[in-house]
Amino acid sequence: MVKAQVYIYDKPFDGLPKEGDLKIVEEELKPLKDGEFLSEAVYLSVDPYMRGYAPFMKTGTPFIGGQIAIIRESKNSKFPVGKYCFGQFGWRSHTVSDGEVQPNEQLFQYVLPDFKGLSPSLGLGVLGMPGNTAYFGLLEICQPKAGETVVVSGAAGAVGSHVGQIAKLKGCKVIGIAGSDEKNKWLIDDLNFDHCINYKTDNIKHKLAELAPNGIDCYFDNVGGEVSSTIINQMNRFGRISVCGAIAAYNEKQVKANVVQPSVAFKQLKMEGFIVNRWNDRWFEGINKNLEWIQNGKLKYRETITYGFENMFHAFTDMLKGVNYGKAIVRVKSLVK
Numbered sequence: 273m274v275k276a277q278v279y280i281y282d283k284p285f286d287g288l289p290k291e292g293d294l295k296i297v298e299e300e301l302k303p304l305k306d307g308e309f310l311s312e313a314v315y316l317s318v319d320p321y322m323r324g325y326a327p328f329m330k331t332g333t334p335f336i337g338g339q340i341a342i343i344r345e346s347k348n349s350k351f352p353v354g355k356y357c358f359g360q361f362g363w364r365s366h367t368v369s370d371g372e373v374q375p376n377e378q379l380f381q382y383v384l385p386d387f388k389g390l391s392p393s394l395g396l397g398v399l400g401m402p403g404n405t406a407y408f409g410l411l412e413i414c415q416p417k418a419g420e421t422v423v424v425s426g427a428a429g430a431v432g433s434h435v436g437q438i439a440k441l442k443g444c445k446v447i448g449i450a451g452s453d454e455k456n457k458w459l460i461d462d463l464n465f466d467h468c469i470n471y472k473t474d475n476i477k478h479k480l481a482e483l484a485p486n487g488i489d490c491y492f493d494n495v496g497g498e499v500s501s502t503i504i505n506q507m508n509r510f511g512r513i514s515v516c517g518a519i520a521a522y523n524e525k526q527v528k529a530n531v532v533q534p535s536v537a538f539k540q541l542k543m544e545g546f547i548v549n550r551w552n553d554r555w556f557e558g559i560n561k562n563l564e565w566i567q568n569g570k571l572k573y574r575e576t577i578t579y580g581f582e583n584m585f586h587a588f589t590d591m592l593k594g595v596n597y598g599k600a601i602v603r604v605k606s607l608v609k
């Protein structure tokens with residue numbers, strides 16, 4: 273009998289999640305039926321959407337999340353033993369699944385494609401959901417053109433650091449907004465961003481006027497709030513805004529920000545939100561393109577790894593506080609080689 277460790281959403285989050293809000297319970301897994309497989313988590317993801325979705329979750333239910341797991345037993349030929357798979361299994365150590373998408377899930381389960389020797393952990397980041405968020409969210413909604421100026425907030429995170437690099441590949445001038453000078457130095461020195469602004473210490477309005485004298489054509493919005501209002505109010509006519517997330521608001525009951533509608537109307541801006549699963553039918557196109565860019569040396573990635581399933585909560589709140597560079601993940605200790 274396999275026993276799984278499972279994080280339960282025990283108390284509703286109020287502001288930044290607190291240690292006792294989640295609790296770990298043990299769950300006995302039933303023997304496999306035909307069509308099922310048993311997997312063991314190797315890498316687990318901590319993402320901002322978990323905080324954003326929490327108000328819609330019932331307490332007492334397993335906490336949501338994606339993971340890369342190794343298949344330990346299988347009665348499903350699509351999920352062979354020894355392969356790594358991605359599954360939206362939640363924060364749990366072991367899972368029995370039939371490989372089908374549940375009605376409340378938006379991400380499907382799949383055996384990882386060949387990552388050409390790169391770590392399977394990338395299936396949670398640059399070669400997974402955040403990578404596809406950057407790829408489709410920027411290219412499909414902003415449609416950046418060579419010579420245009422692209423601004424991305426949350427720039428040093430999983431999605432933002434990737435968005436900026438794709439915009440550079442498309443020949444754009446890229447300005448990143450992140451929460452520390454060290455992060456901004458990394459974006460400029462290593463990832464080829466043209467300029468960066470520290471939203472905690474710089475005057476964004478003045479800096480943007482100085483760094484983007486010809487205005488802003490595309491804005492990839494990861495944060496919302498006043499940072500985004502300031503950027504949107506400095507955009508060019510017919511600018512495009514891809515609304516990816518609003519992390520500035522996830523821990524807050526109320527966020528005050530200047531209105532953007534006059535700019536949206538008078539400058540005829542296009543502002544469109546998206547959920548990456550809109551492109552589920554093109555999922556592997558995104559992964560393959562991002563893999564090709566990595567292999568050609570055109571796309572870099574970074575992971576911030578926390579070790580230990582028992583440290584997931586800290587990895588989660590560290591990510592919400594901005595400790596991470598690139599993708600924040602957890603590696604289960606017992607499998608560390």
Ligand SMILES: NC(=O)c1ccc[n+]([C@@H]2O[C@H](COP(=O)([O-])OP(=O)(O)OC[C@H]3O[C@@H](n4cnc5c(N)ncnc54)[C@H](OP(=O)(O)O)[C@@H]3O)[C@@H](O)[C@H]2O)c1
Nearest residue numbers: 320429430431450451494516517518519520546547548594
């Ligand atoms: N629409 C979709 O389908 C989709 C898919 C994936 C992600 N998303 C969204 O994309 C955004 C980025 O996600 P990610 O996975 O790449 O996370 P991430 O950027 O790797 O991590 C979160 C980052 O947010 C920043 N942050 C925290 N509080 C902030 C605040 N009050 N204002 C500004 N920045 C703040 C922190 O960096 P600093 O040090 O810079 O503060 C932190 O590192 C999130 O809003 C997420 O919900 C949307």
